[in-house]
Amino acid sequence: MEKLSRRDFLGLAWGAAGALAITELSFVGFKFLSPRATDGEFGGEFNLGAYEDYPLGSVTPVEMGRFYLVRLENGGFLAIYRRCTHLGCAVPFDQATGKFTCPCHGSVFTNEGDVLNQPAPRPLDLFALSMNEEGEIIVNTSSPIQRDKTSVEDVFHA
Amino acid sequence: MTEKETQIPEKESLPKRIFKSIQRDPLAPEDDRGRMKMVMNSLILHIHPTKTPKAALKFNYTFGLGGLLLLLGTVLAITGVLLIFAYTPSPDAAYESMIALQTEVFFGNLIRNLHHWSGNLMVVVAVLHLLRVFYTGGFTKPREFNWAMGIALLLLIVGANFTGYLLPWDQLAYWAITVGVSLLDYVPLVGEPLTRLLLGGSEVGAATLTNFYGLHIAIIPLAIFGLASFHIWRVRKDKITIPRKIDEKANKTRVTTMPYLVSIEFVFALVWIAILFLWATFVNAPLEEAANPAHSPNPAKAAWYFMGLQELLMHFHPLFGAIIIPGMGLFGLFAIPYLDADMDSVGVWFRSVNGRWLALFSANLGVIGAFAFVLVDEYWLDLPGWLPFLPSSISNGWIPMAGLLLLLIGYYEALKAMKATACEARQSLFTLLFSAFITLTIIGIYFRGEGMAFILPWS
Numbered sequence: 001m002e003k004l005s006r007r008d009f010l011g012l013a014w015g016a017a018g019a020l021a022i023t024e025l026s027f028v029g030f031k032f033l034s035p036r037a038t039d040g041e042f043g044g045e046f047n048l049g050a051y052e053d054y055p056l057g058s059v060t061p062v063e064m065g066r067f068y069l070v071r072l073e074n075g076g077f078l079a080i081y082r083r084c085t086h087l088g089c090a091v092p093f094d095q096a097t098g099k100f101t102c103p104c105h106g107s108v109f110t111n112e113g114d115v116l117n118q119p120a121p122r123p124l125d126l127f128a129l130s131m132n133e134e135g136e137i138i139v140n141t142s143s144p145i146q147r148d149k150t151s152v153e154d155v156f157h158a
Numbered sequence: 159m160t161e162k163e164t165q166i167p168e169k170e171s172l173p174k175r176i177f178k179s180i181q182r183d184p185l186a187p188e189d190d191r192g193r194m195k196m197v198m199n200s201l202i203l204h205i206h207p208t209k210t211p212k213a214a215l216k217f218n219y220t221f222g223l224g225g226l227l228l229l230l231g232t233v234l235a236i237t238g239v240l241l242i243f244a245y246t247p248s249p250d251a252a253y254e255s256m257i258a259l260q261t262e263v264f265f266g267n268l269i270r271n272l273h274h275w276s277g278n279l280m281v282v283v284a285v286l287h288l289l290r291v292f293y294t295g296g297f298t299k300p301r302e303f304n305w306a307m308g309i310a311l312l313l314l315i316v317g318a319n320f321t322g323y324l325l326p327w328d329q330l331a332y333w334a335i336t337v338g339v340s341l342l343d344y345v346p347l348v349g350e351p352l353t354r355l356l357l358g359g360s361e362v363g364a365a366t367l368t369n370f371y372g373l374h375i376a377i378i379p380l381a382i383f384g385l386a387s388f389h390i391w392r393v394r395k396d397k398i399t400i401p402r403k404i405d406e407k408a409n410k411t412r413v414t415t416m417p418y419l420v421s422i423e424f425v426f427a428l429v430w431i432a433i434l435f436l437w438a439t440f441v442n443a444p445l446e447e448a449a450n451p452a453h454s455p456n457p458a459k460a461a462w463y464f465m466g467l468q469e470l471l472m473h474f475h476p477l478f479g480a481i482i483i484p485g486m487g488l489f490g491l492f493a494i495p496y497l498d499a500d501m502d503s504v505g506v507w508f509r510s511v512n513g514r515w516l517a518l519f520s521a522n523l524g525v526i527g528a529f530a531f532v533l534v535d536e537y538w539l540d541l542p543g544w545l546p547f548l549p550s551s552i553s554n555g556w557i558p559m560a561g562l563l564l565l566l567i568g569y570y571e572a573l574k575a576m577k578a579t580a581c582e583a584r585q586s587l588f589t590l591l592f593s594a595f596i597t598l599t600i601i602g603i604y605f606r607g608e609g610m611a612f613i614l615p616w617s
Contacts, residue, residue: 035354042361087336087337087341087471104457106609121476
């Protein structure tokens with residue numbers, strides 16, 4: 001290895017210190033600006049009460065949580081995020097046809113969120129579903145779960 | 159300094175002396191030397207050289223587009239600062255501020271209209287400015303980097319428009335931003351975290367409004383101010399290209415900037431201020447109902463300058479429609495001056511007579527080609543349906559993309575066969591793509607109805 005002159009060493013040290021300072025400041029700035037978690041509202045957890053209250057084959061909109069609680073015919077549950085996977089429009093559920101139909105660009109989804117009609121590139125996103133000891137449904141809306149295909153493993157069984 | 163300048167005339171009153179002391183040089187210079195000195199020593203006028211090539215004063219060469227951008231920027235800064243005092247950036251209060259602007263605030267509607275229309279006009283004028291520089295070879299050495307800064311400024315102007323679009327917090331704003339930001343979602347890897355950072359969450363909400371407000375009133379204007387200063391300084395140092403006809407030598411006769419250039423600029427600015435005020439008096443900026451996150455309008459469209467992109471996304475797999483195609487376009491735009499070695503045709507519109515005809519032909523071909531592509535893809539072509547065994551990134555991405563590139567390469571070779579020089583062939587290719595993009599934008603704005611189905615705007 002070539003011998004490093006004092007001048008070169010100091011130059012490198014200055015450069016490294018500068019790069020470190022910029023990295024630190026960028027990190028501080030990034031963390032400062034990154035989104036904060038909101039409690040109770042959208043982004044937090046929702047307690048939807050006893051699971052028996054939801055009839056088989058029903059789709060219940062939860063306005064505050066921006067999702068639909070779907071109970072399938074087989075008794076399983078899904079929490080489907082309202083946001084269309086194409087360009088983010090709010091997808092309403094059509095009770096008459098039993099499908100989600102996006103008003104913006106014509107995507108159609110089944111009651112499980114599977115794509116029936118493009119341009120949506122993937123099924124509707126889900127939120128994590130769980131049940132507490134009293135048998136109440138809990139939906140966590142902090143981060144939507146993306147999926148490329150629908151699967152029976154997505155379905156939560158009480 | 160000569161003795162004449164330093165001597166204070168004895169009979170001059172104090173107010174007159176104070177007034178004269180603002181400017182370093184006399185306000186009404188009597189000879190050319192005085193006029194040049196006045197430009198050089200003035201804070202504002204010194205963005206100009208003291209003398210200007212006479213030929214460059216020709217209006218139908220620059221059309222004053224760069225100057226108009228400066229004027230629009232000034233109007234936007236003044237009206238924007240006024241609007242800050244009448245606006246609250248929170249979901250509960252933003253829409254009420256807009257109603258108050260329309261009903262309570264004196265001249266509220268006028269100021270908002272001026273701001274809205276100047277902002278939208280700025281996007282159009284910036285694009286026209288780019289075209290003017292492009293077709294007169296104004297980006298050739300040593301102006302390559304200034305061209306790049308110009309493109310960066312155009313992107314910042316679009317960014318300023320886009321962030322401002324959300325602030326009224328009506329249905330139009332809410333869903334245009336939702337759709338527009340979702341385009342970003344398709345960028346691999348960085349798209350999703352970037353969207354979350356920009357929105358301050360996973361949907362447009364209170365945090366988004368705060369973010370966009372900060373970007374709109376501070377970050378982007380500051381960036382534009384800094385970059386535009388650099389841009390104008392480079393124009394001043396690199397000097398303007400001098401217009402000339404084919405086979406004609408550039409006429410380098412120069413006249414003093416004061417008054418020959420300054421008076422033209424002054425009149426031009428006054429005419430445009432009059433146009434803006436008239437327009438803002440009679441045409442209201444749109445305002446729909448208050449934003450309702452539960453109810454998307456049908457159809458939901460992005461802001462008008464993103465409609466070309468949204469239209470592209472209807473025909474290609476998102477990776478191609480939102481990333482690869484626009485990315486390649488942008489890259490080509492930055493690269494083009496570094497490829498151009500033909501310095502002999504600088505200052506000639508469309509480089510040559512042949513260049514002019516080829517550009518005209520390409521522009522028409524772009525319009526027809528884009529319409530044909532949209533109609534064929536809408537009513538006949540269905541690659542994902544015909545090739546169901548392929549993933550849609552291939553059937554709706556790589557395959558049509560490869561077809562498109564082959565067509566473009568074929569066209570480039572055909573241009574060469576039509577005796578186009580390399581820079582004329584590139585110019586024609588740019589013209590084709592640009593005119594196709596504008597056509598897609600127009601189709602997106604006017605030819606898309608409910609559910610984004612193809613409609614005829616007049617039926």
